[in-house]
Each structure stands twice: as C-alpha cells, then as structure tokens.
Amino acid sequence: MVEIISKRDGSRREDVAMKRLIEQNRATITRLADHISGGSYSAGKAPKHKPQAKGLIIHSVGSARPTTDASPRIRISLNGRVIVVDENSGRQLHHIGDLRGRDGNDVFVLATKANQYFSPVDEDIAAALADLDGGRLGPDYGEEQLAADIGNRLGMT
Template identity: 55%
Template sequence: MVDIISRRDGPRREDVAARRLISENSATIRKLADNLSGGGYSAGLTRPKVPKAPEASGLITHDLKAPRAKDEAKPFIRISVNNRVVMADMNSGRQLEFLGEIRREGGQRHFRLARKQNGFFSEMDEELSAALADLDGVMVGGSYPEKSLAADIGARLGLT
C-alpha cells in the first residue's frame, strides 16, 4: 500500500513500524476514506482499471495522408478590444504584423504606430512604417471611427 524508500540497505525501524501500523489499521483507514469520500474510495477500488493504450516500442509510424495544403494568407486589419491594431490572417485568425495601438492622450484617443519613439520595444517593418507614417498620431473617435482607421490602413497597405 505504501512504499517507503531509504538510502540504507533494508527498511528502517520507523518504516517497519509505520508499515505495520498502516496494515493493522487498514480497515479503519478504509472506513474513514469511505466516510470522507461518500463511498467513492471503495467504489474506486472495485471499478475495473481502464487499460492503457499500447505504446510504440521502437516502432516508426507514418501518416500516409496527404499533407494539408496551407491556404494563402488573406490579411485584414483588426482593432481589438484592448485597442491593439494588427494585420491578421482571415483564414487562420493569427496575427501577421503588429501595427500599433490606440492610446488615450489628454482625454482623446490617438493611433500610435509601433515605433521606438512611441515607446514600443520592437519596431514594425520599414515599408509598413513608411506607408502608414502620416496616420501616426491621428485622432480616433467621433468623426473618424475605428472602422475608418482600419479601412484607411488597409487601403494604404493594398489590402482592399
């Protein structure tokens, strides 16, 4: 029931005493376990064990199905709930490029490109940065909603 491992040859006196105490009181221990688990302990002992799946022992398995064709990336501009502006793949939903974020400055929301001078650690690609340079700092909200910002970014990057 309990295996106690020690570094010495043979069991220690304390281990022998503990094992004897457990074996002598096993009926009481089972009653307590059933009482605490609502009978689940004994039910678990009588339930047949589920056999394990066979393990491959030194065998090499091959999947003979054709490899899944990777779809061409279909990029779109997504503005998330936490104001991150990213270029994502329509097919997989994965982020392709982080473009920037919408920040609240002086009570107004402004779009900031992912550049070091805007406080970002890693900058975006130079081509993307040049294409979107005039949108850096543009005020978002009111007459220029997030959808318009996403459409303008998509148009400048040739996504629409």
C-alpha cells in the same frame, strides 16, 4: 543563569537509540502501516512503472496548423490594439500600433522605436503609415476608416 548549548559531532544519544529501535521493528511498523492504510503504504513504496507509448494518442500542437494561405485583415480590438489578423485562423500576424486617449480624443500611435515600442513594425510598414502616426479619431474619422486606410496602404484590399 545562561545555558550554553553547543553542537556536538554526530547524532545525539537519544536519536541513535530511536533509529535503532525503528530499524529493529521495521517489519512490525510496515505491517501496522499497511493494516491502517489498507495496503497503500507498501503499494506507495513499490517501484513505479513508466508509462508505455503503446495505445497513446500523441498530439503535437505545432504541426497541426492548416497550410492554407493567410487572409490578412486589419482589426482594432476592444482595448485599442491595431493588429493584422488572419481571417482564416484568427491568429495575430502583426501589431501595427495602438489607440491611446489624449486630451479626450483617441490618437493612433504607430508601433515604432520612436514611440518606445519594444517590438516595432518593419521599416516598410512604418514608411507607409508614417503620416497616420499621431492622427486623431473623431466623429468624422472613426476606427472603421482608420482600419480601411491602413489596409489600403498595406495592400490588403
């Protein structure tokens, strides 16, 4: 046997009767809910007051930066990113490139469009560091020497 249930227009007769019963006994239901919740049911239904700005301390993150001159320095991070940082604030100013492992050696890869970087370095920086792109690091030429060469070529000495 198959029963076909179709949706009628409007609410079901049982739902209408239940809604009417709840509305007729709204005061009693509210009183019981307040008794059980210790008054927090009605307190939760009360209109909320908007917070007043009087006495609050408002901190704007963007405007609190010091206006001292930047002191740029080349840093190679632990994950191989070669970046220019401000020594005064520790903030990253530019991403120069990365150290990537190829054939067991670390290779410096300059952040250019040719190397498929989303945000490449400026053309002036790319021209100054073009011959370092693809250079291998080894025991005689390490990260410190690479950072010093980049700093010298960018005039950060």
